[in-house]
Amino acid sequence: MDQDIARPFPLNAWYAAAWDHEVKRELTPRTICNKKIVFWRRSDGSVAAVEDACWHRLLPLSLGRLDGDNVVCGYHGLAFDGHGRCTRMPSQETRNPSAGVRAYPTIQKHRFVWVWPGDPALADPALVPDLHWNHDPEWAGDGKMIHVKCDYRLVVDNLMDLTHETFVHHSSIGNEAVAEAPFVATHGDRFATVTRWMKDIDAPPFWRGQLGKAGNVDRWQIVRFEAPCTIAIDVGVAPTGTGAPEGDRSQGVNGFVLNSITPETDRTCLYFWAFVRNYRIGEQVLTTQLREGVSTIFREDELVLEAQQKAMDEHPDRAFYNLNIDAGSMWARRLIDRMTAKEAQAQVAQAAE
């Protein structure tokens, strides 16, 4: 186990490492939680993930090549299988039995490849975060992965407080109503939610377009955080008076913004997002339009988040002040802190044995 106990993320968690289509029969390097990992797809379709540094002289294995289901180092030809075991050494018959590289558990689910950077014995498939909408036949949509130069928790903060839409996304999904409407925050052991209903308001441009009807709307944003870094947001609008707040959304339009923000390093992250909808689901052109349109909204966040990280680096002694609007992000951070504290305690206990 690593000795760094001040780490800003737990290691015992499933992290989105790639969209499923990104991992092919070729070597794909990626950094997850400060760990350099090389991914490839085996001939049986499963995904292998091992440390991206040769046991012998540290050259990244991703600079080598695949030989069947094994990776061959591009310097001296050592080969390793997907379990990290060395299967070939040059110029010698017997292999050092300890030769090998670390392997990481992977799982493919909800159109993502997930990796578990911590203790493999704890890698329970039941703990993969719930983003089922991403492959549910009743929902359609698509997304991207963007690389953001900030601590992943700043993205979590951003998503747990959508009042920023008013100021960051005023040309698309934000208007004054978002910053003014009241909200309710709840939390459990692994989850935190923020629910905001904006009733009888003018729809912002994006939603007016999706709804395709004039007249005031009831708008909802139901944010669901699953520790440490996955957030599914139930969003939509329905004409005011058609019963959405009471549960009948049949006259409105409903989407889910799916987000999983994987720490790459302490100050960079891989941000996987998708937008799915339960209307006009057969229209591929709409899927494409939405993916590209929503992409520009995420770009607005990216600029703010990277500027915020840079400002934090320039003011290392400054803490954040919290407002009422930060209730949701405060809970999300507490749940993250509990996970990292638990890991730190386990390490201390292990060291004491």
Place this chain on the structure above:
Amino acid sequence: MDQDIARPFPLNAWYAAAWDHEVKRELTPRTICNKKIVFWRRSDGSVAAVEDACWHRLLPLSLGRLDGDNVVCGYHGLAFDGHGRCTRMPSQETRNPSAGVRAYPTIQKHRFVWVWPGDPALADPALVPDLHWNHDPEWAGDGKMIHVKCDYRLVVDNLMDLTHETFVHHSSIGNEAVAEAPFVATHGDRFATVTRWMKDIDAPPFWRGQLGKAGNVDRWQIVRFEAPCTIAIDVGVAPTGTGAPEGDRSQGVNGFVLNSITPETDRTCLYFWAFVRNYRIGEQVLTTQLREGVSTIFREDELVLEAQQKAMDEHPDRAFYNLNIDAGSMWARRLIDRMTAKEAQAQVAQAAE
């Protein structure tokens, strides 16, 4: 007050932050003495300057927008007036009374906007450095601001010893006479001067052009340093024998090189300079020609200064040796050191109370 007492510049001083025309009705970020500051012009024409980091989550306020005379943060919409007081928080009626950002005293004088990064109670307008020639109707001229990647004191050294003109500016204002002529250095509490008369010499190309006459000249350079970083240089030539050394400059041409070098960080600076003259003052074309021509001379200095800073960074243990020519810069540095030592003592005394 900052706790850093080894700082290479005093904080209790007026520093040129911008040319007056640079600060408009828009947000202008600038770093002065390691402090990120956002400037804007209020509707009454005065200049506001506050810390460029939102109280809430540190996003640079310069990424937001102006709303009347207030700045609105581009992330969650907190608004601040020019005194740094928070005037609006999103989604809440009552504002945290401690919410605010630091404001800095400013003053507009001699065509520059000056800022006082230290204790506002000490910001005496009478202490603005004297660069009155820059707006005196008997003088005409213009200048620029250049960003130089070196400790501001290296620029002070450069200007306090003009023998470098012989080697750095030999195609314009330098010739052997500068390096060979004797000089006199004096100093007071806040001022240091270096006076050099080069009598009966050939004029270097720049001055030959300005004078527009053949024959030997008497040339003068009277450098006046005002701590911590403003230097006005009385320069010119007159035909030899017409009495310039005795006080009659009527047959010659006279200019002032005005310099104020503001520390941006410990190793970068904002170098404000102007060249003004008291001849042909109505000719705007000459003003433009001189500004652009002199600009290439400052570029020669910039290359040397940045190479020197780089060499210093590479040789952190090496001190400078001083020659006779460094008498002026040694006095300038002593006056700077006195200011920083005085501030350090005040801090220690304050801490002991």
Place this chain on the structure above:
Amino acid sequence: MDQDIARPFPLNAWYAAAWDHEVKRELTPRTICNKKIVFWRRSDGSVAAVEDACWHRLLPLSLGRLDGDNVVCGYHGLAFDGHGRCTRMPSQETRNPSAGVRAYPTIQKHRFVWVWPGDPALADPALVPDLHWNHDPEWAGDGKMIHVKCDYRLVVDNLMDLTHETFVHHSSIGNEAVAEAPFVATHGDRFATVTRWMKDIDAPPFWRGQLGKAGNVDRWQIVRFEAPCTIAIDVGVAPTGTGAPEGDRSQGVNGFVLNSITPETDRTCLYFWAFVRNYRIGEQVLTTQLREGVSTIFREDELVLEAQQKAMDEHPDRAFYNLNIDAGSMWARRLIDRMTAKEAQAQVAQAAE
């Protein structure tokens, strides 16, 4: 003497600083063993080398100009001869007798300019590494200098174990035979060798082209390391059965790969290489073709070496594991370590006096 005793290279050694043709009657800056040095050729053809930082204010002397055989600083005009003595100061008649910059012994041999960064009293010309093939009339060839961003010892490792040819250079000089053939490693006080004969094998593309005959060959690689960083490799192929292993190479083709890898900094190096041959030595076109062709092979090494250095920087706690193939490089490193340990002991002894 420097106080850094953990240095990865000895200072008391001749290091290749430039190809002979690179040092002309102009100022040529180069960094050798972390020391900034400016080289120039004197009017008598000898090479001067002094510290590239003016005694006065540290400006690199290489930014100045040559005045006869002396260098003149580009800031204030101090002049220094090739022994580092100050020969001119501006504006003063008497010169500070201690004024000067450090001079370094140089020697020109085997088409390279060598410099001795350590104690000048120990700079014995007899210690210049043996690369005589580079100017021997019985051999013809040429080479280059490449700048590689890695510890010079990684290049030594690379050359002491040529099994990497199979994986890094499979399109030119590598095939499976290299990784499979046995080898013999020997060592002395300043030398280490690795000898590999690959008998009755198919020739790789490069050697097939040089030999110009069909049929299996006997191939040899006789690597000779001379501490700290010079490696001459006797290489070639001859048709199997013509007696090459027994000493008769007359039916084959023979070349020497000459390498001297000079530490620039702890993590960068100047890699001087040449390929010379004892066949078709009058054909300049072949010399040019070989230089350019071999150049692409060295580029393949460069990519691997820089990736390895980067990986080492990212894994500072990881040691290398050694395989059988590393026998030669282990000896080379031991000889280097002995030289640096000897210097460290001498420093400690000197400090204790």
